[in-house]
Amino acid sequence: QGLPAANVAAAAVAEIQKRWDLEAAKVLTEISEQMSQSITNGAFGDAVKALDQFPERLRNEKWEGQANALRKLVVSAAEKEFEKIEAEAVRAATEGNTEEAIKLYSKAMTFGVERIVDLATEAIDTIKAEVESAQGEFAVLQEKSDYLAFWLEVSELVADKNYTDALSRLEKITRRIQSDDVLADLKKDVEEIRKLDGLKDKVEA
Numbered sequence: 001q002g003l004p005a006a007n008v009a010a011a012a013v014a015e016i017q018k019r020w021d022l023e024a025a026k027v028l029t030e031i032s033e034q035m036s037q038s039i040t041n042g043a044f045g046d047a048v049k050a051l052d053q054f055p056e057r058l059r060n061e062k063w064e065g066q067a068n069a070l071r072k073l074v075v076s077a078a079e080k081e082f083e084k085i086e087a088e089a090v091r092a093a094t095e096g097n098t099e100e101a102i103k104l105y106s107k108a109m110t111f112g113v114e115r116i117v118d119l120a121t122e123a124i125d126t127i128k129a130e131v132e133s134a135q136g137e138f139a140v141l142q143e144k145s146d147y148l149a150f151w152l153e154v155s156e157l158v159a160d161k162n163y164t165d166a167l168s169r170l171e172k173i174t175r176r177i178q179s180d181d182v183l184a185d186l187k188k189d190v191e192e193i194r195k196l197d198g199l200k201d202k203v204e205a
Helices: 005-040 044-052 061-094 098-109 114-159 163-176 180-204
Strands: none
Touching (some): 005 044, 044 061, 061 114, 163 180
């Protein structure tokens, strides 16, 4: 006697599922081995890419869950490595070695883990902004120092009551000044010299 149709169908489904599981297990095992090697080498991005090779046709609920579990292992390993890199980067930045800090964060961006990429990108942007700000402050200090040295020369002309040459020299450098603070000092000095020049004219008159 033949088996009931329902039993035949169930047996066929079971056989299909068995073959599916065997192929999925084989493929995922191979991918897992690739991932392990990549993780050992610190190439977390390659581990993620290897997992992406798991065929869509094998991704049923069961095996999608297995793939996601492996992905979580990669992310966990990447985050632990990022903690070490971040500590080194923060120490480098604190010591003023911003290039090394950016290099370390850039390395973390290659991990291929979205959260880590976002954190590393934000950290790099912050470092670059701080460097730019520091460079701007240094430029202002340098310009103030240069102007002070220049003013010492101009002040000799003022002491000799050579106001016309003093004003001429100040006006010539006006276009070269970038700092608002230094420009304000220059304008103030120009006004003072003009007042002295006006008093000189009244005395001579």
